[in-house]
Structure formats: structure tokens, C-alpha cells
Amino acid sequence: MKNIVINMKDIVTRFGDNLVHDRVSLTINEAEIYGLLGGSGSGKSSLLKEMIMLLRPQSGSIQVLGKDVLNISLIEAEELKQKWGVLFQSGALFSSLTVAENIGIALKEHTDLTKDFIDVIVRAKINMVGLPRYAAKLYPAELSGGMVKRASLARALAMDPKILFLDEPTSGLDPVGAEEFDQLILGLRDLLGFTVVMVTHDLDSIWNIVDRFCVLGDHKIVAQGTLDEVIKINHPVIEGFFKGARGSIRGRM
Amino acid sequence: MRNNANKSVVIVEKEDNTSLLRCNGAWTLKNITEITSVLQSIFQTTDKKSNINFDISAVDEFDSAGIILLLHTVKIFKVNSNNVNISGVSNSQEKMLAMFRGEEESADTSITKRYFFLNILKTVGKNTVSVLRDIVQFIAFLGESIASLGHYILHPSSIRFKAIIKNIEEAGVRALPIVAVTSFLIGVVIAYQSAVQLEKFGANLFIVDMIAISVTRELAPLITAIVVAGRSGSSYTAQIGVMKITEEIDAMKTMSFDPFRFLVLPRIIALMIAMPLMIFFADIFGICGGMFIAEIKLNLSYAEFINRLQNVLETKHLWVGIIKAPFFAFLIATVGCFRGFQVSYSTESIGRYTTISVVNAIFLVIACDAVFSVFLTELGI
Numbered sequence: 362m363k364n365i366v367i368n369m370k371d372i373v374t375r376f377g378d379n380l381v382h383d384r385v386s387l388t389i390n391e392a393e394i395y396g397l398l399g400g401s402g403s404g405k406s407s408l409l410k411e412m413i414m415l416l417r418p419q420s421g422s423i424q425v426l427g428k429d430v431l432n433i434s435l436i437e438a439e440e441l442k443q444k445w446g447v448l449f450q451s452g453a454l455f456s457s458l459t460v461a462e463n464i465g466i467a468l469k470e471h472t473d474l475t476k477d478f479i480d481v482i483v484r485a486k487i488n489m490v491g492l493p494r495y496a497a498k499l500y501p502a503e504l505s506g507g508m509v510k511r512a513s514l515a516r517a518l519a520m521d522p523k524i525l526f527l528d529e530p531t532s533g534l535d536p537v538g539a540e541e542f543d544q545l546i547l548g549l550r551d552l553l554g555f556t557v558v559m560v561t562h563d564l565d566s567i568w569n570i571v572d573r574f575c576v577l578g579d580h581k582i583v584a585q586g587t588l589d590e591v592i593k594i595n596h597p598v599i600e601g602f603f604k605g606a607r608g609s610i611r612g613r614m
Numbered sequence: 615m616r617n618n619a620n621k622s623v624v625i626v627e628k629e630d631n632t633s634l635l636r637c638n639g640a641w642t643l644k645n646i647t648e649i650t651s652v653l654q655s656i657f658q659t660t661d662k663k664s665n666i667n668f669d670i671s672a673v674d675e676f677d678s679a680g681i682i683l684l685l686h687t688v689k690i691f692k693v694n695s696n697n698v699n700i701s702g703v704s705n706s707q708e709k710m711l712a713m714f715r716g717e718e719e720s721a722d723t724s725i726t727k728r729y730f731f732l733n734i735l736k737t738v739g740k741n742t743v744s745v746l747r748d749i750v751q752f753i754a755f756l757g758e759s760i761a762s763l764g765h766y767i768l769h770p771s772s773i774r775f776k777a778i779i780k781n782i783e784e785a786g787v788r789a790l791p792i793v794a795v796t797s798f799l800i801g802v803v804i805a806y807q808s809a810v811q812l813e814k815f816g817a818n819l820f821i822v823d824m825i826a827i828s829v830t831r832e833l834a835p836l837i838t839a840i841v842v843a844g845r846s847g848s849s850y851t852a853q854i855g856v857m858k859i860t861e862e863i864d865a866m867k868t869m870s871f872d873p874f875r876f877l878v879l880p881r882i883i884a885l886m887i888a889m890p891l892m893i894f895f896a897d898i899f900g901i902c903g904g905m906f907i908a909e910i911k912l913n914l915s916y917a918e919f920i921n922r923l924q925n926v927l928e929t930k931h932l933w934v935g936i937i938k939a940p941f942f943a944f945l946i947a948t949v950g951c952f953r954g955f956q957v958s959y960s961t962e963s964i965g966r967y968t969t970i971s972v973v974n975a976i977f978l979v980i981a982c983d984a985v986f987s988v989f990l991t992e993l994g995i
């Protein structure tokens with residue numbers, strides 16, 4: 362059996378009267394690309410935020426890399442946070458730092474590497490995500506949308522994380538750019554062997570790079586598994602997703 | 615202990631002109647510092663122009679930092695004209711090496727020398743140019759504001775009365791409490807200091823002249839201007855700066871809403887209307903502060919004080935103070951808006967430009983006041 366990296370059990374999330382998750386459970390294996398799917402407002406981002414300790418569910422248990430994140434000491438939490446990288450939907454690059462400083466800041470704060478070697482790593486990461494070298498000196502406001510995504514990916518990967526969390530990584534990119542970004546993530550996963558958890562609306566991503574995924578609907582997980590497994594399940598949410606016009610076009614291709 | 619640690623990472627086997635470096639353990643970010651120091655000591659003890667052979671078959675774990683370090687070390691050895699080889703590379707390691715090798719080789723290694731003296735000159739030059747550029751831009755900004763003011767006057771229907779009224783409330787009416795308190799306290803301070811001196815000469819009554827003239831001509835206008843610069847000047851910069859970052863200004867431009875007419879002029883006009891009134895208000899409270907202390911310290915009754923006040927406080931003194939108000943208001947509002955438009959995309963720059971805007975505004979107000987002082991005195995007013 363594969364190693365389980367993230368294990369969520371019976372998660373209940375409520376904002377006031379708004380019940381978002383009603384006893385949701387899921388497991389994510391090592392080195393797989395796992396997708397979180399569902400309609401707008403179905404609670405994908407909330408679920409992701411619960412995994413990375415930005416949000417606390419009302420009840421349930423969450424294990425990340427073998428640590429119970431709901432009952433974790435401060436020191437363990439600090440250690441754990443260095444083992445994952447997060448790419449936020451809008452990039453969330455620090456606007457007052459250059460791209461190079463954005464990528465290097467975690468290395469500077471959390472390791473005792475020399476400045477010169479940090480520069481070497483930063484340069485390698487900029488190249489790794491396919492940014493041109495001159496991008497290092499630019500500020501986030503001077504980047505295009507696709508470059509922002511790549512720069513934040515480089516920042517998320519700066520510390521060689523074991524898990525990479527992505528919130529809608531390809532939203533706002535054109536189809537070609539989205540495809541390239543998907544392939545980049547796939548290639549890096551194969552190369553570096555980290556686990557990827559991504560929230561996505563992009564059917565292409567699910568088709569091309571996601572190994573397993575779950576579909577959220579009616580406050581629950583309506584299906585979980587590989588594409589072949591999920592597509593067989595008869596549920597209105599899944600039919601809406603894969604049998605609507607946009608989904609079936611891809612089926613025909 | 616230290617030796618053991620070394621051994622676990624790299625084992626050196628020397629043979630004639632060839633060193634075999636057997637790499638072990640986990641070459642990951644966690645151990646990088648340790649590995650680096652080990653490699654450094656190896657580097658110092660190997661001869662130039664020798665053969666170096668890295669054997670990485672025994673490495674349990676590589677992450678990208680480890681690979682980058684390996685390639686970086688190879689490069690450093692090569693600079694020393696060593697002959698370097700990497701052997702025992704697995705398939706996946708080969709892929710990682712290939713990924714990062716391209717970058718390492720193409721990266722420029724030229725070392726830029728730092729000249730201390732030239733750097734000073736460079737900084738001075740850069741700052742001078744940026745100050746000059748600031749001044750030119752500010753003059754352009756003034757020109758544009760005045761031009762759109764002309765547009766307002768030619769097309770009175772385009773005046774944004776609602777925005778002006780809102781700004782008068784925000785910058786004027788809401789500032790009244792703080793203006794009242796500060797000017798009252800200034801009146802108290804002046805009265806207190808002069809009471810002690812005047813008492814020595816038995817010239818108690820002259821405290822009225824002293825307070826009336828100093829408050830109305832200089833203190834009330836200055837204090838009001840400083841309060842307004844700190845309160846409204848800074849908020850103008852921050853408001854416009856945020857609108858710039860969120861691209862609201864660009865949106866306005868595309869919808870052909872001239873930012874000058876919609877944002878800048880209402881603020882300037884509002885402040886120019888509000889400020890004279892605020893100064894008059896400050897005059898009253900400043901004099902009240904003085905009257906209060908005169909009664910306590912010098913036993914000068916309120917009635918006597920007011921009686922004397924009517925004799926000595928000519929209207930021209932009040933006018934001298936109030937006539938400056940539109941100028942101060944114009945400076946504060948234009949500097950505030952100007953700096954707001956200079957904010958560029960980062961959240962940090964809002965803070966920086968807000969500070970600059972307040973400092974500039976207060977400086978300009980005091981400079982303007984000095985000009986008025988000289989000018990009016992020469993005219994004998």
C-alpha cells in the first residue's frame with residue numbers, strides 16, 4: 362500500500378448557519394496529484410485551508426505527514442509548515458519584494474545558508490519553473506499573470522516541500538498557458554517526487570495530470586478515485602461536470 | 615564527533631592525482647549547511663589540476679537543493695582547472711541533474727567589484743536626479759490641476775458639488791474637535807509663558823495684545839495647517855494610492871472620468887473652502903485658552919480681557935491669518951494627491967508616500983508662511 366500523506370476524517374465545517382462540510386473524509390497518497398473538484402461555493406478552498414491550518418473545522422480529525430494538525434504544538438507546527446508549499450489563487454507574492462527575494466525569503470529565514478548559495482538556489486528555481494532570468498529583478502506588479510503563477514510556484518518550491526498545495530493554479534491562464542503550467546507541475550512532481558493537492562475547475566487538468574480526485578457536492582464528497590472510477594458513478598453533480606457540453610467535448614476527443 | 619559527521623556525508627579516497635569523493639546520506643536542504651562546510655574543507659585540501667570523481671551511488675536522498683549544491687561544487691572545482699566527473703548516477707538523478715545543469719552552466723559567474731567611492735557618487739547622483747524629477751513632476755501636476763480648475767470655471771455644470779461637500783465634511787467638520795483642542799492648548803501655553811514675564815514688569819494687561827496678535831496672525835493658521843496636513847493630507851495620499859493599486863484610477867480613465875476632476879479638484883477646493891473657516895475657529899479657541907490662563911495667573915477678568923481685546927485686535931490681524939489659509943490648503947491638498955498618484959503597485963509604497971506627503975506638506979506650509987511673514991511685514995501690514 363502507498364503511504365498516506367493526508368488523512369481527513371469526518372470533517373464538519375460551518376460558517377454561522379451555513380453548513381459547508383458535513384462529515385467529509387478523504388485520503389491522499391504520497392507522490393500523487395490529487396484534485397479537489399466541485400461547484401462554486403462547495404467548500405474546496407475551505408477544505409484546502411483546513412489542511413494547511415488556516416481554518417479550523419468544527420469537528421473531525423486531520424493528519425498531515427503523520428501529524429494531527431488540530432492538536433499540534435507550536436514547534437511541531439513550525440516544522441510542518443516548512444514541509445509544504447502553497448500557491449494561492451492570486452499568487453500572493455509579497456509586492457514589496459522582487460521575484461528573487463520572494464523565492465529566497467523562506468531560505469533566508471528558515472535555514473542558515475549563505476547569501477551566495479541562496480542566490481544560486483534562487484537562480485536554479487527561477488530556471489526550473491521556466492521564468493526568464495531577467496524576471497529575478499522584477500517586482501510582482503511588473504509580471505504577467507502567467508509569470509506570477511510561475512514565480513509563486515518557485516516560491517512554494519523553494520524549501521523543497523513534501524506537499525504542494527495549489528488553489529486553482531490554472532485559473533486566469535489561457536488554454537496554452539494552462540496546459541504548459543499543468544505539464545510543468547507534472548514534470549516537477551515526477552522529478553522531485555512531492556505530493557500535489559490542487560483545487561481545480563479545469564477539466565483539462567483533471568484529464569491530463571490529476572491521478573485521483575474527489576468531487577464535493579451537497580456538503581459531502583460524492584465521489585473519490587481515479588477518473589475512470591469516478592466517471593462511472595451516477596450522481597447529478599458528476600453528470601453535471603462531465604456530461605455537460607464542456608465535459609463531453611473532451612470525451613469525444 | 616565532527617569527523618564522524620564528515621564521514622557520513624563525503625568520504626575522500628586519494629590516489630596519486632585522483633580523489634574519489636564517495637557521497638553518502640541525505641543531500642537535502644536540512645543537511646546542506648553541513649555538507650557545504652565539508653565540501654569546502656575538501657576543496658581547500660585538494661590540489662589544483664587534479665582529477666575529482668564524485669560517486670553519488672550511495673546517496674539515499676536528493677532534493678533540488680542537494681543537486682544544486684553538487685553542480686555548484688563541480689563548477690567551483692572546474693574553476694580551479696580540476697578535471698571533474700560524476701559517477702554512479704541513477705536514472706532519476708540524471709534527470710534532476712539535467713534539469714539544473716543547464717542553468718548552472720549558463721549562469722554568469724563574473725564577479726562585480728564594488729567601488730566604495732563611486733557608489734557614494736552614484737547614490738548622490740541618483741538622489742539628485744530623483745529629487746529634480748520629483749519637482750518637475752510636481753510642477754506638471756500643479757499645471758494639470760490648474761488647467762482642470764479652468765475647465766471647472768468654464769463649465770460650472772461639471773463641478774462635483776457633492777464630492778466637494780463630502781470632502782468639506784470629512785476634512786473640515788470632522789477635524790474641528792482636534793483643531794479646537796490643539797489651538798486652545800496653544801493659547802494656554804503662550805499665555806502661561808508670557809504671564810510669568812509680563813508680571814515682572816507689571817504689564818499684565820499686555821497679555822491680551824500678545825495673545826490676540828500671535829494667535830490670529832501666526833499660531834492658529836500654522837497649527838490648523840499642521841493638523842490638516844497630518845489628518846487630511848495623509849488620507850488623500852492613502853486613498854488615491856489604494857485606488858491606484860486596485861487599478862480604480864485606470865478604470866476611471868478608460869471610462870473617461872478625468873481623475874483630476876473627480877478626485878483631485880474636489881479635494882483641493884473642499885480644503886480651500888474649509889481651511890479659512892477652520893482657522894477662524896482656531897482663533898477663537900486659541901484666544902479662549904489665553905483668556906482662561908490670564909484669569910487664573912494674572913487675575914485678569916474675562917470682561918477686562920474682552921474689553922482690551924476689542925481695542926487691540928484690529929481686523930487686519932485676523933485677515934492676515936485667514937488669507938494664508940487657501941494657500942496652505944492648496945499646498946496640502948495638491949501634495950497629498952500628487953504623492954497618492956506616485957504610489958506604485960506595492961502596498962509598502964502607500965506607507966512610504968503617505969509619510970513623504972505629510973513631511974512635504976508641513977515643510978511647504980512653513981516655507982509659505984515664512985514668505986508671507988516677510989512680504990506682509992515689508993508691506994507694513
Ligand SMILES: Nc1ncnc2c1ncn2[C@@H]1O[C@H](COP(=O)(O)OP(=O)(O)OP(=O)(O)O)[C@@H](O)[C@H]1O
Pocket residue numbers: 376379381399400401402403404405406407408
Ligand atoms: N471566512 C468565511 N466566513 C464565512 N463564510 C465563508 C468563509 N469562507 C468561506 N465561506 C463560505 O463557505 C462556502 C464555501 O466556500 P469556499 O471558498 O470553500 O468555496 P469554493 O468551493 O472554494 O468555491 P470557488 O470555486 O468559488 O472558489 C461558501 O458558501 C462561502 O460563503
Ligand SMILES: [Mg+2]
Pocket residue numbers: 405406407
Ligand atoms: Mg475557492
